Amino acid sequence: EAAWNALEEQGGEDAASLFDEKKRALETGVKMTKQQLTEGKELDEKFLARVGRRLSGQGFRADTVYFVVNKLRGLKR
Numbered sequence: 001e002a003a004w005n006a007l008e009e010q011g012g013e014d015a016a017s018l019f020d021e022k023k024r025a026l027e028t029g030v031k032m033t034k035q036q037l038t039e040g041k042e043l044d045e046k047f048l049a050r051v052g053r054r055l056s057g058q059g060f061r062a063d064t065v066y067f068v069v070n071k072l073r074g075l076k077r
Contacts, residue, residue: 022067025060029068033075048073 029051036047048069055065 022064025055025064025068029072033072
């Protein structure tokens, strides 16, 4: 809680909006992953790069993009 309060004071953004952004980005990444797996394709680095480009193109912040890509990278192990 203290970390979130400090974040709000420093960045001017509230913690809820950062959480919502990551949640929306993760939903997009999961949707793409489900489609990839349904088509019988692998979750390789090329796919993860495509997810990153899509999220960046949708205007998500870099730290959010890395968060999602790293979560999805954990799925392929």
